[in-house]
Amino acid sequence: MSSPGYIKVDPPEGYSEPGLFATSLDKVVGLARKNSIWPLPFATSCCGIEFMATMGAHYDLGRFGAERLSFSPRQADLLMVMGTIAKKMGPVVQQVYVQMAEPRWVIAVGACAASGGIFDTYSVLQGIDHVVPVDVYVPGCPPRPEQIINGFMKIQELVGNEPLRRRYSPEYKELLKSYGITT
């Protein structure tokens, strides 16, 4: 028996009957969101080239629903920061993050975005979590495309399991305030 030419996505837990499927709203919304994330590739250096390879035909991030890259932050869900962020660029990252609409996630791809990498110098921001709240860190210098896809799948897990009212909770507002983001 040969395998089908598609990947089956399991339905969320719920009560099903012929013609009826009842589950909780956040599970359905999570399922829809996680399979159609629109990333914003914020590629600054070498990790950006590995991201180009990940989007290419061999490793194909489009399989996970991220085919449509959005370069406008207003239309993006996931901010993928790839590459070294210098102190000059830090405010720009925060400005791009602030323009994104909720719900938004951030993935720090590469050692430089996660923690400054090999550049422990006066001009490099030692990790973008000094300016934006980060959800997933992908280490590597540069990380292999498989690692970037692994990070993306972890983001998908986060997106799929997120409660609907998380972004209105006081803890989240505290988190944003600690970064100086007051909108």
Place this chain on the structure above:
Amino acid sequence: MDNKTIIDILQGKFGKNASAVDESSDILTLTIDRSILHDVILCLKEDAALQFTFLTTLCGIHYPDVPLPLGVVYHLHNLYEKKRIRVKTFLPGADPSVSSLTDLFSAANWMERETYDFYGIIFTSHPNLKRILNVDYMDYFPMRKEYPLEDSARPDKDDRFFGR
């Protein structure tokens, strides 16, 4: 064109003590006083026998604890005869200024800004001498030897454990 020709032409124009000549490294190195630097480079560029019309690179250097600590090093190249030359000039710490070469070579524009950004060397008559690579509000010149590599304002890395 060999080194002797270059030295003869320059010493003929600018006098015998205008330059210290060093042939020990891979290419001919001249150390020129900053007051005649612009004229020497103009001569190297436009003299019919010399024709060093390509500015390869320009960088700064800092030797602390000597009378003239800051310096600028120019590498010029004659593409047709495949000859390179290195010109150095040293500047006092209190007034590190030298004339800019942007009127001779447009390539010198950003290279001089980078040297100013790193060492604080002022290039007089440069069209736009401001910082290029570092942030604009930085108030020191980072490549000078007295400043550390790491950011000293970091709260999270303890020097005891990171051995700096």
Place this chain on the structure above:
Amino acid sequence: MNKPNYTTLNLGPTHPATHGIFQNVLTMDGEKIIDTEQTIGYIHRAFEKIAERRPYYQITPLTDRLNYCSSPINNMGWHLTVEKLLGIKSTKRVEYMRIIVMELARITDHLICNSVIGVDSGAMTGFIYVFQEREKVYEIYEELCGARLTTNLGRIGGFERDFSISVLSKIRDFLDHLPKVLKEFEKLLLRNRIFMDRTINVGPISAERALNYGFTGPNLRAAGIDYDVRVTSPYCSYDDFDLKIPVGTSGDTYDRFAVRQEEIWQSLKLIRNVIDNLPEGKYYMDVPEFYLPPKQDVYNNMEALIWHFKIIMGEVNIPVGEVYNSVEGGNGELGFYLISDGGRTPYRLHFRRPCFIYYQALPEMIRGGVLSDAILTMSSMNVIAGELDA
């Protein structure tokens, strides 16, 4: 009479079409560009300061990240510079291996640049096909050094391991396969009416202005000057082989595209020549003071253990002096100016970065053109942010 009402447009650091982060604030009269103000330094990582703190063999990973599309060229350039300072003479096999690695890197760099010119003019297909070829070169690099992109290949004194049978067979497969894909890519773009209309006479620069701005590499060759460091001051046995330099006429975007395309063909021919004539021998030079001995010798042989200790701890005699060495990188003359004071780390290391020097000519090249021409000019100049800011 009203004063002209110019608009200011920010082609900001984050932009899909500027491949790399640098900012251009354009002053425009409608669609026409009057002037631009450039800001760079958004990825300044202080390489030159870091290099003053690292021993010579630890600077190789730093040079990787200069022009990260063709890291092996930067690595080999650095090794050649240090060997020039130390006065080490190289062996033929090492030099031929270095040529193969550098030319593979040059092919990948030009492939990215040309396919990205296609993407910026709307032709995404070429990019996808060409990136599949880059994956094949990544596999070759993985066999050689374990890494895909930032390779840290080779050592001062040779290579860390020999070319295995699988590396040689992968290179030959790549050489057999790439011409087909390249011909398809050329059929897509090179004589395509739309592409030609979009790129001919776009962003031109004359040869005199290019020389004055310090252009090198394919950008200078597109303007008409046949300056190539591999031919002018041959290093690493390049003069054993016949290398033709493609030259353009008007220095516009189409010429830059065509020059890079022809250079890929020349590199392919060169690699085939080199690999057919690869001599037998050791993959490293006989310099025990600088080349780390193999681990089995370190654990069994006293002399190798002592040399290993001395090299890592920095107790070898590095001569005092200064040297300037340059190689032909993907973008032009990549130079290393190294001043050594006899210590474990360089006293001063300055990188002559071709991108940084020719990018200052951009305002002159796009003045008077429209915005879409400016985008194509920027991508055809192959500005890599890592090399721009260092």
